[in-house]
Amino acid sequence: MTQPGSAGLLAGQSGDAQGTTAPTRRGTELSMLAFAAGLVTAALMLVEANQNESLTLRIVWYGLAYLALFGVAHVAVRKWAPYADPLILPCVALLNGIGLVMIYRIDLAKAEAALQTESEWENAVPKQILWTAIAVAMFLAVLYVIKDHRTLTRYGYTFGLVGLFLLALPAVLPSVIAPTINGAKIWLRLGILSIQPGEFAKILLLIFFAAFLVSKRDLFIAAGRRVLGVDLPRARDLGPILFCWGVSVMVLVAEKDLGTSLLFFGTVLVMLYVATERAIWIGVGLSLFALGCLLAYQLFGHVQVRVETWLDPFADPNGRGYQIVQALFGLGTGGIAGTGLGAGRPDIVPFANSDFITAAIGEELGFIGLAALLLVYMLLAMRGMRSAVAVRDTFGKLLGGGLSFALIMQVFVVVGGVTKLIPLTGITAPFLSAGGSSLLANYVLVALLLRISDAARRPQTGQKPKPVNQAPIAEAHTVMVERPQ
């Protein structure tokens, strides 16, 4: 299993005290990547066949290009994070590839529709491929620059400030630069590119919270007043959670971005819980959340609309409920096994290639296919969580847990919204949806997770003292590791 490529970098560590080398498992990663590439090529082939396009060697070239792109990422991981988790990159590659195929497939349908109505239609897939390449480059940059995730703690407050700045930026800028698109003011238009700074702010703020919680951990565990038999945290310890609640509500108000605020709030809550192991924080957080929801529902019209369409989308199936009704019809058409790639009509749903891409996939791959993709997401988050459990420093644990949870929370919010489990909030499915910022930010997130998993699985070096020189008995010490009550 050990790779010759990693030998140079780890020459010093290979001969550690135990005399064994931990496997890097990069070979597993490469074969899984090849598997993912094969799957994506097969998907593309099916789409072409079902759309009656000519099946040419072109498809194979696309598949090879895709494999080459992730091959570069693989080589980088092999060089810069040789002990990283072998499953994270293939899962990401598969999701991204299926997303690209799906976006291409919706492009074909939209182009056909545009041809019939003689209207203009811009293909989304070239842009998305470009973004994928940029995102992989970003992924490499993060892996290269951050050699040790613990260095991030030094810039905790800086990251926090920059994150807040980015989060609030679209709200305060004039609408020439920050236009209101689809009812939300979260985009920045820079030349031809539109980016969502909130996506990057999310990761920066997560780093800040992890660093903050590591330094202030004791304060949170210290009990305050006891009210009704529950240890309430002291008021000043409540500061950060109240602050975070305030920020997320502020974002909700100013940018009408329900998804991001929900994601942000939930992730911080989970990090607090991970740091303190006290369920009271969940209670405090959820009650604050309920309060915020009630207030938002009372105050803002667009929240009321969302809730109403969630409760009864068929009340206005051609107006407000149109998106969700079409998504439900799409999922219903797909049924258990789906219509087959390229054989359905997923383009009827608005935003079929971004927010509603899970509905499109559910229609063409059915429950079986969508469940498999959700499992891939779950595996991704699980590997992240596992790295967080195994890593030895507290900051890594908190950051890894937070990032993994943020990823799976995004999936929950978007899939829950599309399937009418929770009110629909505009958020993209990580790696699947069309959207450059989301893709870029999620690749950075995955690079950080890989860095943490590399630290977690790297064999320890020279931590245990060797039993060679025996100290005098007087210096032998008693270590109290654990004492039951």
Next chain:
Amino acid sequence: MQLTRAGFLALLWLFVLAALRVVRSDLYAAAGIRVAVPGFRRSAANKTRGKAPRQLVVTHGALAGTRISLDGRPIMIGRADDSTLVLDDDYASTRHARISLRGTDWYVEDLGSTNGTYLDRAKVTAPLRVPLGAPIRIGKTVIELRS
């Protein structure tokens, strides 16, 4: 047409299963720190290393729950202040017993105590090898070695 549809779904699930297989091979690793590799050589090495005592645990008595990590130095047990494990026990002598490493095994020896040291009901008169998990009784205190 139907065949390709089903075939693709099957492939998709095959990917998930392959991923789960990788997860499974990791599950057997201890606490996620080291990854298990199938193979005889490695597992044999693990077996002998896994059996080496790592800590001494007090299972009964006033100090129950105390753990001392074994780092190769001898463990002195008794009422003396400079003992590694200081017993506050009327039945223990000032210097009661010693547990020390000889080669790869740990041995317990009685240092001329009044009430004696017992290794699994047998009175310790000469240095005896201590197997993993065997109770050593000193007065009202029972200790054992664990990996």
